[in-house]
Amino acid sequence: MRKFFKKWQNRFLGYVISDRKRPRQNRERVGQNLMILAIFIFFVFIINFVIIIGTDKKFGENLSEKARDVYQTTVTVQAKRGTIYDRNGNPIAEDSTTYSVYAIIDKSYISSTGEKLYVQSSQYDQVAEIFNQQLGMDKEEVLSQLRQKKVFQVSFGTKGSGISYSTMSAITAAMQEAGIEGIAFTTSPGRMYKNGIFASQFIGVAQLHENKDGTKSLIGTSGLEASLNDILSGEDGTVTYEKDKNGNTLLGTGTTVKEAVNGKDVYTTLSEPIQTYLETQMDVFQAEAKGVYASATLINAKTGEILATSQRPTYNPSTLEGYDEGNLKTWNTLLYQSNYEPGSTMKVMTLASAIDSGVFNPSESYSNSEGLTIADATIQDWAINEGSSTGQYMTMAQGFAYSSNVGMTMLEQKMGNDKWLNYLSKFRFGYPTRFGMGNEATGLLPSDNIVTIAMSAFGQGIATTQTQMLRAFTSVSNDGVMVEPQFISKLYDPNTDTSRSASAEVVGNPVSAEAARQTRDYMVTVGTDPYYGTLYSDGPIIQVGNESVAVKSGTAQIAAEDGSGYMTGSNDYIYSVVAMLPSEDPEFVMYVTLQQPEERFSALYWQDVVNPVLEEAVLMRDTLLAPAANETAQQTEYHLDDVIGKNPGETAEELRRNLVHPVVLGTGSKISKVSKKTGSNLAENEQILLLTNNLEKVPDMYGWTKANVETFAKWTGIKIKYRGSDSGTVIKQNVDIDANIDDIKKITITLGE
Template identity: 70%
Template sequence: MKIFKRWVNVFLNYVIKDRKSPTKNRERVGQNLMLLAVFMFFVFMINFIIIIGTDSKFGVNLSKGAKNVYQATVTVQAKRGTIYDRDGNPIAEDSTTYSVYAIVSKSYKTVSGKKLYVQSSQFDKVAEIFNEQLGMEKDYVLKQLKTKDVFQVSFGTLGSGISYSTMSAIEAAMEEAEIEGIAFTTSPGRMYKNGTFASQFIGFAQLQEDDEGNKLLVGKTGLEASLDSILSGQDGQVTYEKDKNGNILLGTETTVTEAINGQDVYTTLSEPLQTYLETQMDVFQSKANGVFAGATVVNAKTGEILATTQRPTYNPETLEGYNLENLNNSWNTLLHQAGYEPGSTMKVMTLASAIDAGVFNASEGVSTVDGITVVDTTINDWNVNEGETGGYMTMAQGFAFSSNVAMTTLEQKMGADKWLNYLSSKFRFGYPTRFGLGGEAAGILTDDNEVTTAMTSFGQGINVTQIQMLRAFTAISNDGKMLEPQFISKLVDTNSGTSRVSTPEIVGNPVSEEAASQTRDYMVTVGTDPQYGTLYSRLYGPVIQVGNYSVAVKSGTAQIAAEDGSGYLDSSGNNNLYSVVAMVPSGDPSFIMYVTLQQPKDFQVLYWRDVVNPVLEYAMQIEESLTAPALAVGEEETSYIMPDFLGKGPGETAAVLRQNLVHPIVLGTGSKIVKISKKEGSNVASGEQVLILSNTLKEVPDMYGWTNKTVERFSKWTGITINYKGAESGTVIKQSVDVGKDIEDVKKITITLGD
């Protein structure tokens, strides 16, 4: 209190000090005011200069602040690319979906007092409608509606992704019940109009919210996930002006960045063939009731996947069936993510290799009575293992009969090293195909056990995937030239009106043309030999029949390895994996079909007729459309700029390149790329070969199909001298050093070029 009085006295003394007349006091006040005005002017000017020069005040960006008040920036979502079949029929495309919410705040009324919120007396009716239209539990709906101190409530996953028809039905039901306060927001969605249609293979995309709250479609499984970067595009931005109240002024938009729509992907699938395959697989599965079943049809001359499906499956439009209970505790796509022991369909590759190696004599006799002993293990035929008596047959009959003893005899004649060279270095078992879909299994091929190696001749002791088997089968159907499986026919960039078109990719020449042709001839006997053919029924004749065409076939039955590594499951109760491959016409195949069936509750060999025969007959009927090449869009090709792949994994890199229709050639089995034939930032044409050197190269590669340019780069990297024979141009059709030979021992290779 004393301090306050003291300051009051100081102030009064200052006021009355040097007191003059009223006129003089007014002059003095005027002078002080003028000095204050000059001072304030300079303060203002300094601040003005600082603001103009720095566009900031007290660390705050003034322009940005003004824009926040008078401008709004809106994200323009890029259109996700459409997935088509080979003929342009949409499989997956963007659509608008709806999310429902309910206003529950009692403050939401009109000026006249009309209630625009959901009233508590209407909660039960809302729950009833949501249960009927969206499958929501009533208790959950009531819990959300009774949330306290909120303006509105939403309803989770089941309340999102609603179709237009369902949204309209909900609106109609609410209007009839005179319920206010139920409304919808719109979101981008993905439509799969075909329902169950190569579901695991195509996969699905779902809405995902980014860090800024924008909702965008992201591929979750299958092709949608693997090609997400190609399909998704890049979002753009638009700014709008706002009035003083913060309302956006229409017509004032300014594009900041253009949205770049995702590329359209034209798959190799055929909608009519795929739809028919789905129907016939339902028939097949309804009888066999397998734990898993898979079927794929491939163009025998290009490697294109024309149709593929599996059971159990699901509907990507509704996600009905997309749960572990229905999918038998597995999310795997059987085509490339599930490994298994293939059984006797592997004998196709065994026979072709034996013919190629010159150890197969069709008329040579073989006794199956006592089996064949390898080290300390006796291998018997399937019928002997089932309690029957063995017999005597020729090697050709042994193949038709699916004799384990005959195939093991051929493996022993080739020798373990040569046979493993065919399996690993030539047919490439034990390595992923890297055909472009993610999560691909590698399979397992070991060489440390002589008995296991012998067993691989009849498809046991080796783990493969369906896509690996299909790749190997193309070497048999395509006269020895092995093809990379393909699922993209072209990529179309709608932003530029350009496209990239796929071309067949030869990835090796495991066996000769003669060996492949003879193998197909012997496969015909599997379905036509009344005495020995395992696909010939004495009551019904050939099990696999495709019109009047000759069909090369082979069936297989394999024991299933126990998950704990303790051996094989008890084969009683159909604890087996059954399979069949068919090539039609056998003389010059157009199509390959491969079907697997695991642990069926019931199995009869005649069940193959429900799926293989009708599907291949239909494929032959529409052969012209299934084999027509893809046509480019626009006069120019969409560019693909080479990323920096040095130091990356060769396998993953090969898959990315194939997704962009480039033909990668990986040298070695290392985990890192040390050299690559295309410079970072350069354009890579579709179908162009890109040579990739890994950090481990021990074997001579299969150079079949390589261009002269690729061969020269290989020579430069390895120091191996290349001599040329044959045509002046073209691709490699022969090499003087066998595939799989230790590359350290090689100083020179003679290459023959041809068409």
């Protein structure tokens, strides 16, 4: 090995001295080599520089991004969440700001003039004292935070967060008086519900949600706040700031990267005065009745606008007191998220259908003493079931006032099961309203069983929601024309100073105007007939001044959760009442329910809530019945998304949230055709057809525009013959709804203004 290294050493030395030059020549040669090396390095630098400039990368890293990370910071600018108003512009839910305090303790944080901008160690005790007085913080905990090493700033946990503006101002003033620098605040969005308990389940709550970038945003978690979250939320913006060599943000260097788009304001149909009054009376009602659940809703009889709605138990959205699953899941609303058997208030629709179909003879008499047997079941009246009566003769008109199950079942049998089921479809039972609120229950039509179908005539064997009942009631209160429940009166976009305003949405015509008027007349006898009236006790129980009120009470058994039948407790019932005022031409419909009162139910309980609220509504009728909100000069645009293949129910809800009137054709799970092109701007209250992938029955075309009738004809190949006016909307069709569409070749349509 030594010989090997010696050999190579000799070869290297031989190479070095083989071409010896004079010192001067060696210097020249070295100089030449150094110049060549310098030129080579220069070109390497130039090439590298060109590559960096051209690609903005080195070693696979984006250099601009790295520079920005060192010398820039990006801050999210949170969009303002839209305010929720009542119909007259009184705020119900609006943004508020909360503050979190922090202290800068890094001694390098000084101004250009040398002023110390951090909390000095000699001031720690003063800071702890101020925080103790203003925030209730333990002084030792404050001091332990301030004494941390090698950190720029410190925060102070939950007690240092969620601070109100007044407390923040007080802390700032105290620090200034003590000459303490370095105490500052960050802001967080908050939501203020100044009315406390105020349609709480319906309005819902928005709560702070932490985003991926560490910022916090308000997200609707229940009620309207959740259903309209996309409309209320807006879109956050971003701003970049320069940073100094120590990584501290330099104020005044902000550059807007993306403008924040504030959320839209939502004007509801609720009225603050009548809603507040309803809440007060619901407390009185619940204190007396002591129900497991209680609910009450007041609507405009002509438009379907929800003027007030409440339930018990409830919660305070400001404090969240009562907002928990243990309190009967109080974030759910009985208005549209609960299926139940409605009981005898369904008889309003049974009577209207019987009159409309011509089978109701008010003077026809019958005896209820032995009930009515259908198949293997015998239907009895309530008084016989209670043992308070052995039966009696009465007329059909008296039977309605008496809330006779036997009489109403006889009417259903005269109509025939198919005809009655057809009327239930006309009233749109079994179909969710899709009125714009999420997580809506569907309701259920009676099963294919002659006994269950017969029982549905008196409100058992059929499941509904309160919004479905209210929708059906409007056909009786509105002379046969059924309208969609509404809770939005206007959407206002503050970014463009534009708005969209709602108008009534017609969704059917189940019965004739004459049938509706006669039904209301018979409803009056429920409260005025001293012998048969179920809402008469030494006078009308439901009484509003000298007004004539159309009323109907209801009592329904509650299905057992295990599906074994009905609950059997003495108070295991859902009691309800509907009132239409005035009966001749109703302006208001009020619907109240009470589930499982603690003690034996008395119809007199209704006087605690129905009478005073309707009296107040009559006094306020001018403001309650006036258009809810003024339009702005320009209408907000709403462009139709590509909805082909999407769920028709969810699409209908989204359209209604943006004040478009959808008509869903068929019962399919996907949309196959739409009457408007994707991307087209839909005007407020514009009617749009959504054809599903399963259209088997002829739809109710009442209220359709002529253009939509022609679109329907094009889709189905059915020929249309027109009568009446040249334009306007459909007021009559000669083919009944639910007819097999494959059997129909031609339909005659009557148009009216």
